[in-house]
Amino acid sequence: MPEDSTRTFLILTLLRVSIFSLAGLITFKLLMKHLDPTNKRKANAAKTATELLDRLGLKVGKELSEYELMIASHLVDPSSIPVTWSSIGGLGSVIQEIQETVILPIKRRELFSNSQLTQPPKGVLLHGPPGCGKTMIAKATAREAGCNFINLDLSILTDKWYGESQKLAAAVFSLAEKIQPCIIFIDEIDSFLRSRNVQDHEATAMMKAQFMTLWDGINTDSNTTVIVMGATNRPHDLDKAILRRMPATFHIPLPTLSQRVDILKLVMSGEPLADNVDLYRIASQTDSFSGADLKELCRNASLYRVRDYVAATQS
The missing domain is CATH 1.10.8.60 (Helicase, Ruva Protein; domain 3)
Structure with a gap:
């Protein structure tokens, strides 16, 4: 009898401890959720992303993390992009080169499957004076190639909480791989990936390094159709390591x-x-x-x- 009483007491004690621990964990999570200043932004981004993914017919919503959903809220339906090649005047030679080097390898992969050298470039840089059509070319490229288009807002990658920026940077590429073919467009890319120096903030330097590492990751898989496309009017400010990752470079000059x-x-x-x-x-x-x-x-x-x-x- 004493042994049974002891066993019952131990079981009840363990049960009480488990219940209190579970209640404490739930309370802690609810408290952290309430105190997280980005919680509302994440919820709104998740709602927007889910609607966009459903509209695009992409069945990956349940597979996405909260960080991927935040990036997915910046998705653009390629068929809804109101820019075509006919909307761009005076850049016929540049358009033809983009069609041949970027779009054709994406749309006709069967023609290039037996060669590593003719795969679509993993990085495209459009540079030239302001107002010459760089952003329009990026949008038209996504539309004509039928690629999903992430119009990356750089402000979303900057988070005051330690480690959050790195998670968001990783989510950019993991999402792009899940919804490929995909173009990640970064306007004014020089403001984000400019030449590194000792004065860079630690968090900024880490995010740049991780972004480039993840970018190299998509380069190693020839079957991945993810293209990072950047636009800038200050190409000389870009880090040399970034320029190496953008082999397809197109100068968009002032019109003749x-x-x-x-x-x-x-x-x-x-x-x-x-x-x-x-x-x-x-x-x-x-x-x-x-x-x-x-x-x-x-x-x-x-x-x-x-x-x-x-x-x-x-x-």
Whole structure:
């Protein structure tokens, strides 16, 4: 009898300890969840990501971690991208080269399966002056190649909690591999992956190093179709290790005279245009204008037309 009583007492004691431990663990998790300032952001990102994944028909929602869901909230449906090659004026030679070196190996993999040298590049750099169409080219490339498109917001990778930035950087590549073919687009890439120096913050240096290590990881698997595409107007600020990982480099210069004529024709297509408007003359007087500058010029001219009409009707 004493032995039975002792055994019962021990079992009840262990049961009480287990219940209290479980209750304490649940309370601790709830408390940490309540105190986590990023919890609401993570919940909103997870909701957005789930909706995007369902819309894209990607059945990976349950397989994704909370960090991958945060990155997935920046996914763009390639079919919904409103930019095509016909939307870009004056860059025919660059577009043709991108079609041949980037898009063709993705869309026709069977033609290149027996060679390691003809696989699509794992890194593409678009560089040139602002307003010359670098971002438009990246979007059109994703649309034409039929790739899932992660428009990576660099602010999402910076987290004040130690280790969180590294987890988010890892999630970028793990998500891209799960939803491949995929293009990871980083606009103003020089602000993130500029040349390293001793003045870099420890967390920033670690994140850069991990990003490059993970990038090398996708290079080792020839069957992985994940491309990191960056755009910058300061290519010389980029780390040399980053430039090595971006073998496909395309310079997007300021448009020439004939290219400015093409851009003006594209911008003014569908717009009411007087018979005496000479686009060639406008193009010849806008040397050093970018494509964005030309579009803004046309927008201002259109606004002046409306303003003059309103002023005439009110007088």
